[in-house]
Amino acid sequence: MDNILQIGDSFIEQNTIFSELIQELNQSFSNSNVIVPLRHHHDFPNPKVDSDSTLLLMPAWNPSKIAGVKIVTVSPENSQFDLPSIQGTYIYFDALKGSVKAIIEAKSLTVKRTAAASALASSYLSRKDSKSMLMIGTGALSINLIKAHVSVRPIENVYLWGRNINKAEAIAAELKNEKFNVYPIQSIEEKISEVDIVSCATLSKTPLVLGAYLKPGQHIDLVGAYRPTMREADDDTIKKTSVFIDTYQGGLKESGDIFIPLQSGVLKEKDIKADLFELCSNQKSGRKNNEEITLFKSVGHSLEDLTAATYYYNKFKNE
Template sequence: MNNIVQISNDFIESNTDFSELIQQIGSYFKQNEVLVPMRHHHDFPNPKVNSDSTLLLMPAWNPSKDAGVKVVTVSPENGQFDLPSIQGTYIYLDATKGGVKAIIEAKSLTVKRTAAASALASKYLSRKDASTLLMIGTGALSINLIKAHASVRPIKDVFVWGRNFQKAQDICYALKAEDFNCTPIETIEQKISEVTIISCATLSKSPLVFGAKLQPGQHLDLVGAYKKDMREADNDAIKKATVFVDTFQGGLKESGDIVIPIAEGIISESDIKADLFSLTTNTHVGRKTNNEITLFKSVGHALEDLAAASYYYKKFTNE
């Protein structure tokens, strides 16, 4: 037990190179050696806040190499307690002997790997000359998504929208030292039809991105809407876009952005073109033309957590 290391959010925040992390996660998808059971997803009543909370268990096992499980709670009403909606811990294991190698705070690990996965998809799906980004949402993911996308594309101008304009201002202030300009905006409509990448990370139950506003050549990155009754894009957006997911295992089952259009007959499962396994192995080319509208739906995957846990463990131990 004395050999178990503890890796804090502060360490992760100070020791993340998105280019490295994106490469690490991409290599795990490309090698496709990790065994990942379907995540455990349990909703529990939380009567004190009149809303459900969710428990997620996300195990992954790379035989005789590395293994781990993330234990996460999602409580959408935590804002009233001045706490993040998502909280959790990652238990990093010795895949050969079964012991615990590290306890990793999961907040920063999760947002970093999520942002890195979106940027990994963007390498295949957004235009190579993409220079403008609209960030919809002002939660913990927002700054990380902006930085991750900017690490793979020549982003020069970023626009941030949130229901709380002050939070959008705060994000841009936090990014003032970056190589791109960041501007808070009052409405999504101000910029949604002008930018080349739209990244959306919210807990919205109704669409914020409407297909009528999308233009040829745009890439839409949907990161929020982690439950079947949540969605960030409307049916028109789904119909206009070439749709990709992080994994078929979770992407077709967990988010309203995909589940609802399939249930309503707007699209079929066969309309989902590829996942990150296919993109990283070049089984699917990704974006085919500059005028194509591409859409990436991320629900998260335990492979991403394991790749990130391995990355931070090696950083921490200098292995």
């Protein structure tokens, strides 16, 4: 037990280079020997805040090499305690011997790999000349999604909306020394029709991205709405876009953004263009032209966690 590495928030925050992490994910999705069972997803009552919380168990292993499992809780009402909604830990194993190699803080690992996966998708789906972005949501993912998207596209201006304008202003202040501009805005509608990329990471139960406001050539990145009863985009958005998902395994049933349109018949499974495995291995193509509106829905995948854990473990060992 003495040899188990402890990799915390501060190390992950200080040692993430999104271009590197995105490339690691690209390689993992394009040629992976990793076995990934369907994750365990358990909702449990939390009567003191009148809202369910969720326990997620996400295992993955590369036989005789490495393995890992992420144990995470999602508590949507944690803002009232001034705590992040996502908390947990990642246990990183030697898959040959079964010994624990490291315990990694899961919140930072999750937001980094989630943002990197969205940017990886964007590298296939957004226009290469994308210069503007609307970030919907001011949670832990927002800064990471902005930085990740900027690492793959020449984004100059970022517009940021959240239910609390003070949080948007604080994030803008935090990013004031970056090479791009960040502008807090009062409403989604004032910028959604103008930007090249729309990224949404919220716990909203009702759509925030409305198809009526979309324009040709945009890319929509949906990261929140992790339950079948939640959604960030309306049916009109689904009808107007070419839909891509991170994986068929979880993407078809874990989020209302895909599950609800599939159930109602607005979307057919055969109409989903590709997942990240197919995009990264060049089995299927991404954006076809500059007029197409593309949509990527992410629910997260244990392959991303294991890839990120390996990335941070190797950095920690080599520092």
